[in-house]
Amino acid sequence: MTVPGSYGGAGLTDEFWAAAAQHRLVRPVCRACGSSFFPPLIACPHCVSEDWEYRPSSGRGTIYSCTVVHKAPSPEFEVPFSLAIVDLDDEGWGMLTTIVGTAERRCPEIGSAVEVTWRQAGGRTLPAFRPVGAR
Numbered sequence: 001m002t003v004p005g006s007y008g009g010a011g012l013t014d015e016f017w018a019a020a021a022q023h024r025l026v027r028p029v030c031r032a033c034g035s036s037f038f039p040p041l042i043a044c045p046h047c048v049s050e051d052w053e054y055r056p057s058s059g060r061g062t063i064y065s066c067t068v069v070h071k072a073p074s075p076e077f078e079v080p081f082s083l084a085i086v087d088l089d090d091e092g093w094g095m096l097t098t099i100v101g102t103a104e105r106r107c108p109e110i111g112s113a114v115e116v117t118w119r120q121a122g123g124r125t126l127p128a129f130r131p132v133g134a135r
Helices: 010-021
Strands: 026-030 052-056 060-069 081-088 094-099 113-121 124-131
Touching: 010 026, 010 052, 010 124, 060 094
Parallel strands: 094 124
Antiparallel strands: 026 052, 060 081, 060 113, 081 094, 113 124
């Protein structure tokens, strides 16, 4: 699919949010070079092709970086919360996300295995990650 719309327009993210509402994690993958990337952009950041599509993600990854946020960006967020960059396994992409399922809302160790879970905020279903094995 060649992605319609302008930078930041709803056309770029509609499919992502529709999948999230069904508890499916997807990411953009360039048809020209095969690179996965996130967030969705008009053109692939690796080869500048505008021909990309959403593909399923494993939803499993590792913590690359993490911090605890004490001031909420909006009322839907209960503070403190853990904010992390998660590198997705074998897919070549990462995303900024919240971490849930940790004692006292602390960050897991860098390199810890995590898996996707889902939370509601601001009228949307958002991907979040939890340590593997946490419920």
